[in-house]
Amino acid sequence: MNKLILPIVETFHSLQGEGAHTGRSAFFIRLAGCSVACSWCDTKYSWPISTKSWRSLDNIVYEAIVAQQEGAAFIVITGGEPLHHSLKDLCHRLAYSKLPIHLETSGVDPLTGKFDWITLSPKRHKPPKLEILRACNEVKVIIHETTDLLFANSITRLTNDFVSPPLLYLQPGWDNIGGYKLAVDFVRRNPNWHLSLQTHKWLGVR
């Protein structure tokens, strides 16, 4: 059965602040619901699914088309953990806009929907599905402490022999000076890795 509604926390048109597409105009769709429970999550307000948050796919697609007319170059589906929901129908409907569709995910659930770009941000305490590691275009590991660097090394080992390995990003935990230092030092010594800063937060925009 087609599911024509999804729980949405917010939609907004901003610049992609993180990873390989940093600085590009994007329309964000933030789905509600996450059970991964990262202690440092900057989006804890997206964890609960309120009864008032359910919106029709038609309504979401309409907003994406308005954003496209205002300059959005692609759509970012994020959350919460967007893959807690089936994204098949949403992607199918959004495809009418012809905008590329990007996904931000922790990768704990099976992949649903069709994407032009997948950002996997794997979590140490709940490792991602191998199918998502294989399908993703970039991996974004969040750095708070030394153990996170060991986790990044394990990702390097896993992806090294992929036919087309993903781009590799370290992103310091927001407001964690120790995390910035660890990430900069690691990238300096590991040229396959890039630094991702949450540029939207530095700029004070969404």
Ligand SMILES: C[S@@+](CC[C@H](N)C(=O)[O-])C[C@H]1O[C@@H](n2cnc3c(N)ncnc32)[C@H](O)[C@@H]1O
């Ligand atoms: C809020 S999550 C939503 C998508 C999905 N649940 C995930 O974790 O990838 C979006 C991105 O923000 C990152 N993130 C969350 N809290 C952060 C923080 N305090 N500092 C840096 N990055 C953070 C996540 O790792 C993820 O890459």
Ligand SMILES: Nc1nc2[nH]cc(C(=O)O)c2c(=O)[nH]1
């Ligand atoms: N500007 C901006 N860029 C982002 N990239 C990923 C985000 C997210 O929360 O998933 C995000 C976000 O919340 N804002």
Ligand code: SF4
């Ligand atoms: S998986 Fe993403 S949304 Fe969920 S708690 Fe972790 S960072 Fe937050």
Ligand SMILES: [Mg+2]
């Ligand atoms: Mg964010």
